[in-house]
Amino acid sequence: MSSMIRLLSLLGILVAAVVQPALAQDAKATFATLATDNYADIEKGIGAIAESGAPTAEAVLNALGDNRLLYRPSDKALFYKDASGAFHDAATGAVVTPAPTGLKPVRLNNRVRRAVEAAVGTLTLMSPEAAKRRQAAEAVFRSRDAATLPALAKAIAAERDDGVKQALRQAQAAIFLTADGIADSDRIAAVDIVAARGDQDARSMLIQVAGRGSPVLKLAAETAIEAIDRRLAIAATVQNIWYGLSLGSVLLLAAIGLAITFGVMGIINMAHGEMVMIGAYTTFVVQEICRTRFPGLFDWSLPVALPLAFLVAGGVGALIERLVIRHLYGRPLETLLATWGISLILQQAVRSIFGPTNREVGAPSYMSGAFDVMGVTITYGRLWIVIFSLFVFLGLIAVLKLTPFGLRMRAVTQNRRMASAMGIRTPRVDMLAFALGSGIAGIAGVALSQIDNVSPNLGQSYIIDSFMVVVFGGVGNLWGTFVSALTLGVANKFLEPYAGAVLGKILLLVFLILFIQKRPRGLFALKGRSVEA
Amino acid sequence: MMTRQPFILTLIDGKGRIFLGILVAVTVLVAASNLMLPPTSALHVPTYAVSLMGKYLCYALLAVALDLVWGYCGILSLGHGAFFALGGYAMGMYLMRQIGTRGVYGNPVLPDFMVFLNWQELPWYWYGFSSFPFAMLMVVLVPGLLAFVFGWLAFRSRVTGVYLSIITQAMTFALLLAFFRNDMGFGGNNGLTDFKDLLGFNIQAQGMRVTLFSVSALALALGYLVARVMVTSTYGKVLIAIRDAESRARFLGYRVEHYKLLAFTVSAMMAGIAGALYVPQVGIINPQEFAPANSIEAVIWVAVGGRGTLVGAALGAVVVNFAKTWLTGALPEIWLFALGALFVVVTLYMPKGILGLFQTFTRRRRADDGVAGTPVPQPAAE
DSSP, X not given: OHHHHHHHHHHHHHHHHHHHHHHHHHHHHHHHTTSSSOHHHHHHHHHHHHHHTOTTHHHHHHHHHTTOEEEETTTTEEEEXXXXXXXXXXXXXXXXXXXXXXXXXXXXXXXXXXXHHHHHHHHHHXXXXXXXXXXXXXHHHHHOOGGGHHXXXXXXXXXXXXXXXXXXXXXXXXXHHXXXXXXXXXXXXXXXXXXXXXXXXXXXXHHHHHHHSOHHHHHXXXXXXXXXXXXXXHHHHHHHHHHHHHHHHHHHHHHHHHHHHHHHHOOOOTTHHHHHHHHHHHHHHHHHHHHHHOGGGGGGHHHHHHHHHHHHHHHHHHHHHHHTGGGGTTOHHHHHHHHHHHHHHHHHHXXXXXXXXXXXXXXXXXXXXXXXXXXXXXXXXXXXXXXXXXXXXXXXXXXXXXXXXXXXXXHHHHOHXXXXXXXXXXXXXXXXXXXXXXXXXXHHHHHHTTTSOBSTTTTHHHHHHHHHHHHHXXXXXXXXHHXXXXXXXXXXXXXXXXXXXXXXXXXXXXXXXXXXXXXXXXXXXXXXXXXXX | OOOOOOHHHHHSOHHHHHHHHHHHHHHHHHHHHHHHSOTTSTTOXXXXXXXXXXXXXXHHHHHHHHHHHHHHHOOOOSOHHHHHHXXXXXXXXXXXXXXXXXXXXXXXXXXHHHHHTTOXXXXXXXXXXXXXXXHHHHHHHHHHHHHHHXXXXXXXXXXXXXHHHHHHHHHHHHHHHHHHOGGGSSOGGGOEEOOOEETTEETTSHHHHHHHXXXXXXXXXXXXXXXXXXXXXXXXXXXXXXXXXXXXXXXXTOOHHHHHHHHHHHHHHHHHHHHHHHHHHHTEEOGGGGOHHHHHHHHHHHHHHOXXXXXXXXXXXXXXXXXXXXXXXXXXXXXXXXHHHHHHHHHHHOTTXXXXXXXXXXXXXXXXXXXXXXXXXXXXXX
């Protein structure tokens, strides 16, 4: 089969080589049809040019659409101007110097414009690039111009890419369904092909068909619509779950550091959001250096920013703990106020250094783009953030469960005085825990810089959500934080379609306020004496 | 043996006498200077400054309300800005209804923003706000009711400490989001503004400004007295006991949640009144007043002045806001640094605020004179 095609294409090249001069003559005649004032003639000419397969056809048609096509009334020669203003001969594409004189533009009206669009569409159906062909097929699917049927048939026969071929078939089926004078059997077959798309476009088209076709066709269309509805419902659910998980993983990233400081030291760190902000700005600085010094290493900016953000935010956290928080142990409400003051200072400092406007943080190549699963678009950026947050979460669990530091930290969480009596230096553990929590917030900042605006207010927008996550999940319990972040994320996304984004959020806040009345210590409360401290 | 002092002397102690004296003096002097002295006089207080001071007095009332719950009952509310804003909105709704046909669209019933949003009739919750007494009732009732329901739920299930602070913050945040929505019928993002009349008098007029300022001073004095009555009574003693050792007070047989609920509700009503007086003086109320940052800022006023003193709260509110007006005008870059540093320094080095510093100073002097100072109740650690 493939050798056959190769043979045929070889033959094609040979034939083309032989008939080239003859074609050029033909083309000249074809193009001359546009050199007129008569709209009907121009419209006919457009079709002829599109079918001629001349190499300059696309350029000429595009020029016509943009009002850059001119003709010389004396000899009906056709020229098009390119972006730089140079004149090309329509038949050969060669630059004409000196610029020809006495030219008149080829006139356009809406009918002509439509014809140009359709013709360009058919031309790109044969484009050598698969992506362009697919785009053209989609365009035909939407326009459903019956005039493109012959071109479509030709394109389907020549197409070798399965995906594009399917798109072309769908476009053809769409025309079958809407055009007049198509046999019922063809239409019923077309219903199946269109239904296979399974999206809103296909659905609305089938509804039209069901409204006016023969009984058999109607039945086929209605069954197809039901199938599409089922599929769409599943896709919507899957989409909500995915968006919810995606939001949940962002909440998890923002809250998990807080869960540590709040859990271990029982203090409310109002400056936690600013640690996230510091992480995001670290990413920005790393990327700026990458851009100016090592443009080739841009894709490495995020892996480089991660440890740096951890160190910077962790360092700032350790400093805050040493200078302020250490002096306020046993006074959680005062700590809350002091850390709020620190958050104001950090915000203003960043505003003074980097300016109050949003800074641009770019996405490396592996973070951009998207793919489809069951009709749900999943962007790589979101996917990476979900994976990354899971990774951070598991890493943190590992630190807490497997390292000596984690052991000490858990001991201090459960019973500070007993831990101290056993020889654990609790002030040191406090400082390290605070630095760890802040560092993780910094890492979260790297991830959030990819999906949010990097501005001095970045942290503020996450602080209340983070508290809600931690309190809902239960203080001092990382798994609680995990479950709570994902639950709140998914719940938020499922509420959104019914209540709207803002009202959904309000409902969740009210729910949380009520929930805390019922279970003041969260979903998974720590048990034991430490609770009633 | 202590001889029982006359009630009025326990109610208004030394600090209180100085505070009320200064308040009355300032009010009379400012009003007189604005109304009687010619604008060219060096001692003339311009009308904008009168309104500015009126604004400070409203903040002071909010601070006194906050001190009542935080300083005497240990409830750190990060949502008092919400009660303040609700009172403000109730007043704003009355003022909106007074505009009548003078709005941009000239609709006699609907405020401009509703006409703009193509609303056909007034939502039910706007009914009655054309009446001043009803609006004033709502100024007190709406924040009071919210505080009552919220407090009843929270105190009954013994939500205390930082958890309570977080959920009060969530409450004001939820209200912020809600009032931003256009469908709520409170003017959305822009809030309520373009007020014309209050009780038939032009709100921009000099006389009205001075009146509003004087009423704010009166409200502050009354608020202070109400709070004083509460904290000097037996009820107040129990309140302080709850602040210092909640479980012990409960085991002694006191219904802790009832005591807390009363203080919280009264405090919210006072905040509502402060908001209602604030709105006509600044001429606008918008959802930004619900921002959690505002509520926390109010807490720092109390901390700066000295929590658990009432007078200190009022003092702190005036001092901090004066500094804010001055700094945001002179050195806008510095203001957030200064405010942030204030939070840190006050919590670290001045746990009893300005008044605490002052008291330590006077007590030392009295000790030098060989007179033992009266024991001052120490706000206990949480």
